[in-house]
Amino acid sequence: MATDVVPVLRVADAAAAVEWYGRLGFEQVFEHRFAPDMPAYVGIKRDEAQLHLSEHTGDSKHPSLVYVWVDAVDPLAALFDAEVDEMPWARDFEVTDPDGNRLRIAEPVASTD
DSSP states (O other): OOOOOOEEEEEEEEHHHHHHHTTTTTTEEEEEEESSSSSOEEEETTTTTEEEEEEOSSSSSSEEEEEEEOOOHHHHHHHTTTTOESSEEEEEEEEEEETOOOEEEEEEEEOOO
């Protein structure tokens, strides 16, 4: 049996959030509304990583923090004019989406073992 964990982030405007997360390489894969005038619930994906963005007020504590592993952190840090921190386990930077959710974007460092 496979296990997949999908964080749900509270957003005020799902369409605006999809556009913002697009800068990080995420693409929208679905949108659900119970009715046309109801809040949106949207799935986005980058490679095998998934996030769900919800306009529903009760779906997630706000704000959240998500740690995202990538192959190359420098090009993404440059998009946000962010400084990359050197940690023992990773090179990473933190960015905050328009709704206050924080993402730490990280590239693993080679083990010295």
